[in-house]
Amino acid sequence: DAGVTQSPTHLIKTRGQQVTLRCSPISGHKSVSWYQQVLGQGPQFIFQYYEKEERGRGNFPDRFSARQFPNYSSELNVNALLLGDSALYLCASSVAGTGVTEAFFGQGTRLTVV
Amino acid sequence: DQQVKQNSPSLSVQEGRISILNCDYTNSMFDYFLWYKKYPAEGPTFLISISSIKDKNEDGRFTVFLNKSAKHLSLHIVPSQPGDSAVYFCAASNLPNQAGTALIFGKGTTLSVSS
Numbered sequence: 001d002a003g004v005t006q007s008p009t010h011l012i013k014t015r016g017q018q019v020t021l022r023c024s025p026i027s028g029h030k031s032v033s034w035y036q037q038v039l040g041q042g043p044q045f046i047f048q049y050y051e052k053e054e055r056g057r058g059n060f061p062d063r064f065s066a067r068q069f070p071n072y073s074s075e076l077n078v079n080a081l082l083l084g085d086s087a088l089y090l091c092a093s094s095v096a097g098t099g100v101t102e103a104f105f106g107q108g109t110r111l112t113v114v
Numbered sequence: 115d116q117q118v119k120q121n122s123p124s125l126s127v128q129e130g131r132i133s134i135l136n137c138d139y140t141n142s143m144f145d146y147f148l149w150y151k152k153y154p155a156e157g158p159t160f161l162i163s164i165s166s167i168k169d170k171n172e173d174g175r176f177t178v179f180l181n182k183s184a185k186h187l188s189l190h191i192v193p194s195q196p197g198d199s200a201v202y203f204c205a206a207s208n209l210p211n212q213a214g215t216a217l218i219f220g221k222g223t224t225l226s227v228s229s
Contacts, residue, residue: 004157033216042118042203042219043158056216090157092217102148103217105157 002027004093004106012112013081021076021109025093031055032074033103034066035090043090049074078111086113117141118206120220129229133191137204137220140185144206148217149178149189152201161202162189194227201225 005024013019025032031050035043048056049068063079072093078085088110092103119138127133137147145166150158164171164178164187171178177190191198201224205217 006157035217035219040221042120042205042221043217045216045218048216058216092157102160102163104160105150107155107157 004091004104006089006091006106006109008109009107010110010112012114014114015081015083017081018077018079019081019111021078021089021091021111023074023076023091023093023106025072025074025091026104029093029095029104030072031094032068032072033092033094034074034076035092035105036060037088037090037108038086046076081113083113086111116220117144118204118218118220120202120204120223122223123221124224124226126226126228127194129196129227130193133189133194133198133225133227135189135191135202135204135223135225137187137189138185139187139206141206141208141218142185143208144218146207147178147180147187148205148207149176150203150205150219151198152203152222158203191225194225196227196229199225199227 007022033048034046037043045058047066052068066076068074088108090108092105094103117140148163149161152158162173162176162178164180180187201222203222204220
């Protein structure tokens with residue numbers, strides 16, 4: 001069975017640009033969450049989507065947005081990139097109704113802003 | 115203001131011995147706790163979880179203990195193996211049946227198991 005897949009795996013962008021990261025959840029999982037992990041820190045919650053609706057949002061600026069599609073895949077968009085947005089972006093999926101219980105993570109997208 | 119704290123950045127253990135990783139939390143509303151393991155260039159992998167209605171949960175070599183009064187949990191790995199060398203994250207949440215709940219992670223503890 002395929003796990004959570006994220007694309008691309010690595011990305012280099014210039015300050016001020018916009019970026020879109022993609023995530024496909026495990027088959028049957030309807031909840032997708034996004035996390036940002038900077039070096040030396042634990043993952044920090046950005047968004048959670050369930051049944052195409054935003055169900056939770058972390059303490060991130062409005063430059064960060066996301067959406068979930070009918071097939072439960074998701075995109076994370078970041079506008080007006082800053083150097084501080086350089087991080088590993090993780091997507092996690094979980095079974096509907098169990099929230100964060102046993103959330104399964106993808107391998108992440110390493111974003112570097114120069 | 116960290117709600118989940120892993121105060122030991124690193125831990126070194128010999129193969130075959132016990133590894134004990136500790137985690138403290140400050141939010142009394144947390145009622146579900148998880149441990150994840152992370153290798154370089156990979157996403158975190160779920161290890162084991164525990165609900166606040168329990169004080170112990172065991173899965174093979176991994177056991178998690180929860181002390182609610184002390185707001186402390188620990189992960190025991192017995193026996194430790196070199197393949198266990200990774201970064202271990204403690205995470206907490208509340209309302210595990212709500213779709214909009216976030217995981218709050220600690221900063222992680224790097225475990226090194228030597229043979």
